[in-house]
Every structure is written in C-alpha cells, then in structure tokens.
Amino acid sequence: MTKLVVQHVSKVYTTGKERQEVEALAGINLEVNEGEFFSLVGPSGCGKSTLLYIIGGFIPPSGGKILVDGREVSSPGVDRGIVFQEFALFPWKTVIQNILYGLEQRRIGKEERLAIADRYIKMTGLRGMENLYPKELSGGMKQRVAIARTLAYDPDILLMDEPFGSLDAQTRVFMQDELLRIWEETRKTVLFVTHSIEEAVHLSDRVAVFSRRPGRINEILPIPVSRPRIREEEVCRRQYIDLVNHLWKAVEREVKGFPCSIKQGVFQQTSAHVRYAKRN
Amino acid sequence: MRKEIRVFYVFSIVILSGLWEGLARSGIFPSEVLPPFVTTLCGSIQLIVADELPKHLLASGYRWAIGFSISLVLSVPVGIWMARSKRVYHFLDPLLTLTYPVPKAAMIPILMLWMGAGDLSKVTVIIIGCFIPLVISAYHGAQGVETSLIWSARAMGMGEKKILFRIILPASLPTVFSGIRMALAISLIVVLGSEMIARQSGLGYYLFNSLEMGLYQTTYSVLIIISGIGFLLDRILSLVMKNVLDWV
Numbered sequence: 001m002t003k004l005v006v007q008h009v010s011k012v013y014t015t016g017k018e019r020q021e022v023e024a025l026a027g028i029n030l031e032v033n034e035g036e037f038f039s040l041v042g043p044s045g046c047g048k049s050t051l052l053y054i055i056g057g058f059i060p061p062s063g064g065k066i067l068v069d070g071r072e073v074s075s076p077g078v079d080r081g082i083v084f085q086e087f088a089l090f091p092w093k094t095v096i097q098n099i100l101y102g103l104e105q106r107r108i109g110k111e112e113r114l115a116i117a118d119r120y121i122k123m124t125g126l127r128g129m130e131n132l133y134p135k136e137l138s139g140g141m142k143q144r145v146a147i148a149r150t151l152a153y154d155p156d157i158l159l160m161d162e163p164f165g166s167l168d169a170q171t172r173v174f175m176q177d178e179l180l181r182i183w184e185e186t187r188k189t190v191l192f193v194t195h196s197i198e199e200a201v202h203l204s205d206r207v208a209v210f211s212r213r214p215g216r217i218n219e220i221l222p223i224p225v226s227r228p229r230i231r232e233e234e235v236c237r238r239q240y241i242d243l244v245n246h247l248w249k250a251v252e253r254e255v256k257g258f259p260c261s262i263k264q265g266v267f268q269q270t271s272a273h274v275r276y277a278k279r280n
Numbered sequence: 281m282r283k284e285i286r287v288f289y290v291f292s293i294v295i296l297s298g299l300w301e302g303l304a305r306s307g308i309f310p311s312e313v314l315p316p317f318v319t320t321l322c323g324s325i326q327l328i329v330a331d332e333l334p335k336h337l338l339a340s341g342y343r344w345a346i347g348f349s350i351s352l353v354l355s356v357p358v359g360i361w362m363a364r365s366k367r368v369y370h371f372l373d374p375l376l377t378l379t380y381p382v383p384k385a386a387m388i389p390i391l392m393l394w395m396g397a398g399d400l401s402k403v404t405v406i407i408i409g410c411f412i413p414l415v416i417s418a419y420h421g422a423q424g425v426e427t428s429l430i431w432s433a434r435a436m437g438m439g440e441k442k443i444l445f446r447i448i449l450p451a452s453l454p455t456v457f458s459g460i461r462m463a464l465a466i467s468l469i470v471v472l473g474s475e476m477i478a479r480q481s482g483l484g485y486y487l488f489n490s491l492e493m494g495l496y497q498t499t500y501s502v503l504i505i506i507s508g509i510g511f512l513l514d515r516i517l518s519l520v521m522k523n524v525l526d527w528v
Contacts, residue, residue, distance in 0.1 A: 058431045076434040088428035092450045092527045102436035133527045153436055 003189045004055065004157060006030035009064035010214075011050055023214035024050045027064070030208065030217065032157075032189060039192040039200035041247060042210025043255045048193045051215065052159050055191065056082050068157065078105070081155030085162040087142040089134040095145050096121065096130040102153035120148040123182055140171040147182065157189045165195065176202060177231065184228060197247045201240060202229060209250045212257065219250055297321075315497040323501035324508075333486060333505075340482040343399055344471045347406025351463070355411050356456060359418025360448060369419075376412055384409040384466075385473040397478040402471070409470035410463040417459020421452025454528050457521050464517060468510055 011025040024047040032038045040048040053059045055066050057076040065072050068079055089098050096117055103113040121127055124144040134142055143163055150158060163179075164172045176199055183190060183203075194200050200207045201223055209219045223243060225234060234240050297317045303309070304316040315323075327333040362369045384405055391401040425448050433447045475484025483506060490498035 053431075056431070056435060058434065076431070076437075078435070078437045080435065082431065082435050084428045084432070086426070086428060088426065088432045090429065090447070090450075092453070101433075105437040105442075135527065149432075150435075155435075 001034045002031050003034040003069065004032040005067040006055065007065050007067065009051065009054060009061045009066065011047065011054065012062045026214035026216050028215065028217060032191060034189055035187045036206065037183060037190045037192065037204045039194055039204040039207045040210060041194060041197055041200050041207055041251060042215065043212045043251060046210040046213055047215030048210055049161050052161050052191060052193050056080050056159050078153055079155055080157045080159055081150035081153065082159040082161065083146050083150050083163045085165040087146045089142055089145055091134050094131050094133055095126055098145055099149045099152050102149055106153065116152055120152045123185060124148040125178070139167045140175055143167065143175060151186060157191060160190060160192045162193055162195060164199065179203065180229065197244055197251065201243050201247065202231065202234065207247060209247060212254045221247060312496050315500060320497060320500040320504060323497055324504045327501050328505065336482050336486045340471055340475065340484065343402050343482070344406060344467060347403040348410060348467050351407040351410035351414060352460070355414035356418045359415040360422040360452065362415070362419045363422030376415060380412050384470050385477065388474050388477045392478055397480065402474040402478065405474050406467055406470050410467050413463045413466060414459050417455050418452060421455030422448050424455065425451040454525055457525060461514065461517055464513055465510065472506065
C-alpha cells in the first residue's frame with residue numbers, strides 16, 4: 001500500500017547578495033510503500049535533505065505536493081517523525097525527559113507515557129542511562145535517544161537525515177544493525193538520506209539515486225536481498241557487490257558531470273553551480 | 281575546580297591586600313590619604329555592625345533589586361522577540377546601538393527632572409542601564425537556537441507558543457545568564473552613580489559624602505564593602521548558574 005506520495009515537487013531558493021535563484025529540486029516524483037525502507041543517495045548538495053525537509057513540512061515546496069495516506073500535508077505533523085544528523089536533543093533534558101517530551105504533547109496519562117518511554121529505552125539499548133544529560137553521552141548514544149524520542153510518539157513515517165553521518169566508522173556500522181533490528185520490530189515506513197552507498201544497500205528495500213543539482217531522481221533501484229540481513233554474510237555475496245558498484249557508478253556519473261569536484265564541499269559547489277548556471 | 285587550584289584565588293586577594301598594607305605603612309602617602317588595609321577592613325566591619333550604614337545598604341539594595349528584576353523581566357522577552365522577528369530586530373537594533381554608548385550617569389539629572397529626585401528616577405536608571413546588555417544576551421541566545429531543535433519540537437506537535445516557552449527560552453538560558461552576569465556589574469555601578477548625583481540615602485550617598493567630608497578611611501571602608509557585595513553577588517549568581525545550568 002502506498003504510504004507517501006511526492007508529486008512534482010520542486011524547490012527554488014533565492015540566495016546571496018545578488019538574489020540569485022538556485023534550483024534545488026526539479027520535479028521530484030516518488031511513491032513509498034507502507035513499511036518500506038527507502039533510501040535517497042546522490043552527490044552532495046543535490047537536494048536530498050531538502051526533499052526530506054519538504055516532506056516533513058518544515059520548508060514549503062516551490063511547486064508540487066506531498067501526500068500521506070492520500071491526504072495532502074503542508075506543515076509538520078506527528079505522522080512524520082524526523083531524526084537529524086546532529087541529534088537535535090534538548091540539552092536541558094535528561095534521556096528519559098527527552099523521550100517523554102514528545103509524548104507530553106499527546107493526551108495520554110502519565111503512567112502510560114512512562115511505560116511507552118520505558119519500552120523505547122529498552123528497544124534502543126539505553127537502559128541505565130535514563131537520567132543522564134545529552135552532554136554525558138557519546139554520539140552513538142545520542143542518536144539512540146533521538147531515535148527513541150521519535151519512535152515514542154509513534155509517527156507513521158520516519159524521516160532520517162544522514163542519521164549516522166557524524167558517527168565514527170565502527171559506531172556507524174553498529175548503529176546500522178541496531179536500526180535494522182528496531183525497524184524489524186516496528187516496521188515503520190523509513191525515508192533515509194545518506195551519503196554512504198553501502199549503508200543504503202545494507203538497510204534499504206529500494207534506493208533512489210539523485211542527479212546533481214537541480215535534484216531529480218535518476219533511478220530507483222530495488223535491493224532484493226532477503227531479511228533479516230546479516231552484514232558479514234551479505235558483504236561477501238556477488239549480488240551485494242554488484243548493487244553497491246552499480247550505485248557507485250550511478251552517483252559517480254553525476255559527480256563527474258559536475259562543474260567542480262565533490263571534495264570541495266557544498267559551499268563551493270553551490271557558488272560554482274550558480275556561476276555555471278549564469279553562463280548558460 | 282580542584283582544591284589546590286582554588287587556593288590561587290585566595291592568593292590574589294591576599295597579595296592585593298598585602299600590597300595595600302605595605303604601601304600604606306611605607307609612608308609614601310599620608311595615612312589619611314591611604315590608611316592601612318587592616319585598619320580599613322576593621323572600619324568596614326564596624327560600619328556594618330554599628331553605624332547607620334545598614335540603613336543605607338538596605339536603601340541601595342532595595343532600589344537595586346527592584347530595578348534589576350524589572351529590567352530582567354522586560355529585556356528577556358524583547359531580546360527573544362528580536363531574535364524571532366526580523367522586523368522587530370530591524371526596528372530595535374538602531375535604537376539599542378544609538379543609546380548604548382550614552383553614559384547612564386548623564387541620564388540621571390534628566391530623569392530627575394521628569395520624575396523627581398526620589399526612588400523612581402533611580403530605579404528607572406537601573407532598569408535602563410541593565411536593559412541593553414540583557415536584551416542583547418537574550419537576543420543572541422534565542423538567535424543561536426538550532427533550527428533542528430525547533431523542527432523536532434514542531435514534528436512532536438508543539439505549537440509556536442509552546443516552542444517559545446519550552447524550547448527557545450530554556451535553550452537561550454546559558455547566554456541569558458552570561459548577560460545577567462554582565463548586567464550585575466553595570467547595575468551596581470549605576471546604583472552608586474545615581475545615589476552620588478541625587479544624594480538622599482544609599483551606599484553611594486554614604487561613599488561620596490565621606491569623600492567630600494575628607495573622611496578617607498570611611499571612604500575606603502565603604503569601597504571594601506562595595507567590592508565585597510559585588511563579589512558575593514557574583515558568587516551567588518555563579519552558584520545559581522551551576523545548579524540551573526548543570527546540563528551545559
């Protein structure tokens with residue numbers, strides 16, 4: 001069943017002193033099924049995160065619309081939870097208070113709220129850390145809190161914006177498997193933005209490849225690997241290697257066609273692209 | 281802070297008072313111009329326990345407390361409002377920048393013309409003196425709140441009002457507190473200055489009267505009391521900060 005529909009969504013930013021218009025997204029069409037794990041990959045600055053924020057209702061699209069369960073949405077709602085790369089925990093609240101914060105917005109009793117929070121503390125492996133402040137946690141632990149906090153208010157769709165992007169390589173791999181385990185348990189619809197192609201293949205049912213800016217979806221690749229997925233077994237398989245290589249090539253094509261190197265970072269890419277657009 | 285390191289802050293006070301004592305005893309200055317530290321300190325204690333100083337202390341403290349609290353209550357919402365609305369920011373920013381360098385002491389005679397020489401003009405000048413640093417700190421605090429925090433709250437279903445009180449306000453607290461610390465020092469200066477100009481009662485009145493009557497030892501004793509009060513208030517504030525902002 002289709003859970004989320006993105007219809008002809010485009011986004012144009014006005015930026016800089018000269019009020020130049022930068023086209024971030026150009027006519028995105030997308031359908032995500034209920035309970036599906038769907039990833040977005042593509043070159044830096046291609047508008048993947050922008051699309052996620054539009055779906056979340058945090059920024060308005062310049063054109064097109066977002067449908068959740070067939071109903072158009074244009075503002076944030078508890079049906080769409082979001083997890084950010086930089087965790088976005090409330091630093092003045094402890095772990096349990098952070099998780100309870102979202103629940104307090106709903107009309108449920110205190111006992112029930114505590115029970116729900118407890119359930120997600122257990123699920124995300126945060127037992128024993130309930131009363132610590134975010135500053136006392138490692139990056140991986142912070143992201144667990146953020147995931148628990150979002151899951152606790154029970155959104156239908158989980159929007160994840162490079163959630164493991166700021167973690168070290170080991171923690172990242174570990175958190176991927178944790179996320180898979182949690183996802184198997186909850187079966188939420190997940191929209192996952194990442195720069196890591198291996199991560200996308202390991203986690204997803206389908207992966208969409210974005211073009212360079214202005215972002216378009218070039219290709220949607222199904223990942224027909226059975227679940228539960230076990231990393232050690234998976235990475236040796238021909239099928240996994242082929243999928244990763246295929247996606248790498250698809251992204252590389254976009255990066256190489258770009259008027260500057262991906263290593264130079266988003267800012268320079270942006271200005272270079274503006275110049276490029278002006279010439280043409 | 282480790283105990284061994286904390287000793288250093290006792291050191292600096294001991295060295296300063298030692299220098300004072302030595303300089304006074306050396307005879308470079310006549311003893312009425314620079315009385316020895318120990319004598320002055322005894323004088324301070326005497327002033328507090330015996331003389332009419334407690335009355336003046338209370339008068340100053342009362343004006344300071346009212347002025348400072350009103351300033352705090354007014355400035356934090358204004359600062360946050362400036363951070364949330366570009367229009368308000370562009371409207372208020374030039375006003376604040378223009379009035380910031382105006383010496384607050386210069387406003388006292390003017391305020392006295394309007395409001396009389398009583399408490400009202402003095403409290404008003406304290407409010408004005410603390411207002412700008414407090415507004416600026418609240419503005420920077422609210423301005424610096426990460427968008428992702430606000431978005432997370434929106435996704436949880438919080439309305440704008442709740443976001444203001446439950447996200448932006450607590451997230452700005454560390455910056456607001458550093459503004460309070462700055463305003464604290466300014467407010468003490470303004471209190472004393474206003475009492476110097478409109479002499480009726482208060483620590484400033486006592487200080488400048490003794491100076492004019494040539495009672496230099498009393499002047500020094502009052503100065504010690506004033507710096508002691510400033511020190512004490514700052515310690516209390518940092519203690520409050522440590523408890524309220526234990527999450528920073």
